[in-house]
Amino acid sequence: xxxxxxxxxxxxxxxxxxxxxxxxxxxxxxxxxxxxxxxxxxxxxxxxxxxxxxxxxxxxxxxxxxxxxxxxxxxxxxxxxxxxxxxxxxxxxxxxxxxxxxxxxxxxxxxxxxxxxxxxxxxxxxxxxxxxxxxxxxxxxxxxxxxxxxxxxxxxxxxxxxxxxxxxxxxxxxxxxxxxxxxxxxxxxxxxxxxxxxxxxxxxxxxxxxxxxxxxxxxxxxxxxxxxxxxxxxxxxxxxxxxxxxxxxxxxxxxxxxxxxxxxxxxxxxxxxxxxxxxxxxxxxxxxxxxxxxxxxxxxxxxxxxxxxxxxxxxxxxxxxxxxxxxxxxxxxxxxxxxxxxxxxxxxxxxxxxxxxxxxxxxxxxxxxxxxxxxxxxxxxxxxxxxxxxxxxxxxxx
Numbered sequence: 498x499x500x501x502x503x504x505x506x507x508x509x510x511x512x513x514x515x516x517x518x519x520x521x522x523x524x525x526x527x528x529x530x531x532x533x534x535x536x537x538x539x540x541x542x543x544x545x546x547x548x549x550x551x552x553x554x555x556x557x558x559x560x561x562x563x564x565x566x567x568x569x570x571x572x573x574x575x576x577x578x579x580x581x582x583x584x585x586x587x588x589x590x591x592x593x594x595x596x597x598x599x600x601x602x603x604x605x606x607x608x609x610x611x612x613x614x615x616x617x618x619x620x621x622x623x624x625x626x627x628x629x630x631x632x633x634x635x636x637x638x639x640x641x642x643x644x645x646x647x648x649x650x651x652x653x654x655x656x657x658x659x660x661x662x663x664x665x666x667x668x669x670x671x672x673x674x675x676x677x678x679x680x681x682x683x684x685x686x687x688x689x690x691x692x693x694x695x696x697x698x699x700x701x702x703x704x705x706x707x708x709x710x711x712x713x714x715x716x717x718x719x720x721x722x723x724x725x726x727x728x729x730x731x732x733x734x735x736x737x738x739x740x741x742x743x744x745x746x747x748x749x750x751x752x753x754x755x756x757x758x759x760x761x762x763x764x765x766x767x768x769x770x771x772x773x774x775x776x777x778x779x780x781x782x783x784x785x786x787x788x789x790x791x792x793x794x795x796x797x798x799x800x801x802x803x804x805x806x807x808x809x810x811x812x813x814x815x816x817x818x819x820x821x822x823x824x825x826x827x828x829x830x831x832x833x834x835x836x837x838x839x840x841x842x843x844x845x846x847x848x849x850x851x852x853x854x855x856x857x858x859x860x861x862x863x864x865x866x867x868x869x870x871x872x873x874x875x876x877x878x879x880x881x882x883x884x885x886x887x888x889x890x891x892x893x894x895x
Contacts, residue, residue, distance in 0.1 A: 498626055500667040501526045504536040504636065504658035507548060508675045509732040510578055511541040519673060519732050520585050523631055527591060532626045534601075534665065536636040536658040537582050539574025547574045549637075564609035568638075568648045572598075575635035575654070583633045593631040596622070598657060599646065601632070602664070603639030611650035614639060617664035634661065652713025659716040663723035670725060672712050673732045678739030679704070679711055681891035682755040686879050689892035693753060695740045697836050700753050703868045707832040708758035717741070751844060752835040752889040755882050759875055761790075762808040763825040763860055766815060768797045774820075775799050781814050791830065791861050791872060800861065802828070802872065825860060829878035832870045833885055839866040851888035857881050 503526070505519045526533050543550035552571050556562065562570065579595040586593035602619040605612035625632050636654025641647050649656050655672060662670035676684070678692040679701065696704075698721035705714035711729055720727045720741065730738035768774035778799050782789050787810065791802040803811050805826055815822045838844045845862070848869055852859060857880060861872035873881050886892065 498532045498623075499530060500534060500626070500662075500665050501531045502534045502536065502658050502662035502665070502667045502670040503673060504654055504670065505538065505582075505673045505732065506654065506675075507538045507541050507545075509673050510537055510582060511545060515732060516582060516585055519582070520589060522671070522673065522730075522732070522735075523586060524589060524591065525735075527630045531668075533631045534622070534626070534661055534667070535582065535631055535633045536654055536661065537575060537578040537633060538636050538654040540578045540581070547577045549574050565645055568609045568612075569646045572635070572638045572646050572648055575637050579633045579635040583631075586631055586633070591631055592629045593633060594625055594629045595633045595635075596625070597635045597646075598638035599640035601634045601657075601661060603657060603660065605639035605641055605647045605649070607641045607643070607645070607647065609645075609647050612639060612641070612647035614649070614656065614660050617660060619661065619664045622661075623665070652715065655713040655716035656719065659719045659725065659727065662727075663719055663725050667725070669728060670720070671728045671730055671738075672716075673730050674711060675732065676711065676729075677731045677734060677736055678729045679709070679741075679754065681753070682882055682886045683757070686882050687755075687886045687892075690886070691892060692736075693739050694737075695742065696753055698741060698743055699867055700834055700836050701741050703832070703834045703865075704754055704756050707756035707830065707834065707868065707870070709754070709756045712741075750835060751837045751841055752833045752885075752891065753837070754834055755885050755891070756832045756834060757829055757878055757882055758832075759829040759878055760805040761802045761828045761830055761872065762805050762811075763791070763800065763802050763828055763872060764808075764811060764815075765800045765823040766798060766820050769819060777818065778815070778820075781818060782811065785810060785814055787811055787814075791863060791870065793861060793863075802830070802861070827875040828860065828872050829875045829881075830870055830872055831878060831881045831885065832868055833889070834868045836867050838869070845869055847888055848885060851884045852881055855880055855884045857884065 583595040604616040636657040682690040702717040727741040793800040
């Protein structure tokens with residue numbers, strides 16, 4: 498069978514109009530002779546009746562639900578979405594069937610709330626495709642070895658879709674959202690941001706980890722391991738969107754896109770006598786399950802960042818150990834990502850020059866062979882994104 502997997506996010510199935518637009522994409526592939534596996538998120542966003550955050554809002558602030566029961570509860574949003582979308586497809590004359598993540602063959606570990614896929618048993622799904630045009634799968638969920646429902650964490654429907662596409666040897670996975678594809682920058686900040694026709698797995702993975710929210714990085718990692726082509730497309734358009742593959746674009750470009758991540762606190766810790774400050778600090782952060790980033794290590798001090806919401810906890814831990822940490826809250830990380838920068842001199846210099854020209858202070862920087870990060874004040878974040886987008890002339894066609 499020629500199989501296409503299509504994933505529709507919450508905004509794509511929010512109401513009757515958006516669901517009808519999504520269904521047109523399904524019908525197009527069926528008319529082209531494809532079998533289609535559709536993966537759906539819960540409908541809408543917070544405030545919409547069956548959205549995940551709306552369901553969570555029904556629980557009390559002191560909810561005593563265990564993670565197992567909480568997962569069972571919030572998985573209902575995707576099940577409702579799958580049934581409603583299937584009803585729409587049936588009304589259009591398509592042979593469609595709704596299944597849960599477990600029925601689709603997704604097997605997970607028992608880390609309720611942020612489970613990982615450990616196996617895919619998709620033969621029942623394959624059998625169903627012989628009898629139906631479309632199978633609609635409730636995303637974001639699977640089943641543990643003990644038969645319990647477990648959810649895959651934020652972005653879990655992306656992971657569901659790509660994992661199923663890989664297991665079914667699908668031609669590709671299409672991730673439908675409310676933008677036309679991967680952009681050179683956030684179009685709400687940069688008016689002349691353009692759609693990128695193609696990116697590499699590594700580029701999109703870095704963009705996802707640096708704040709771009711178009712696809713979950715875990716899904717990209719699965720696609721990369723399976724060499725599965727993925728397209729990012731708009732539900733409201735029939736444009737081709739952005740293709741994610743293992744190849745390189747024929748167009749020469751140093752920087753592909755600018756990403757950003759607000760809400761970051763920089764922490765500086767200076768050594769005390771006879772203590773290895775690096776080991777002491779990072780062991781303490783790890784024990785408290787505080788994620789650290791942007792690490793600069795010197796013989797007598799360490800500088801790193803934590804999310805703003807973990808700042809007070811991190812400072813309390815450090816003070817309890819006798820340190821006097823220095824904090825700079827409310828920062829943002831701005832990242833220039835591009836596979837073409839590897840081995841190209843002058844990229845960092847151009848970034849520094851562009852930011853300095855706009856009087857934007859750089860508090861930290863780091864780089865890899867595909868990404869350069871800078872830490873700036875939160876109030877300078879949008880200005881920094883604009884400055885770098887202009888400096889590398891990303892407004893031109895990609």
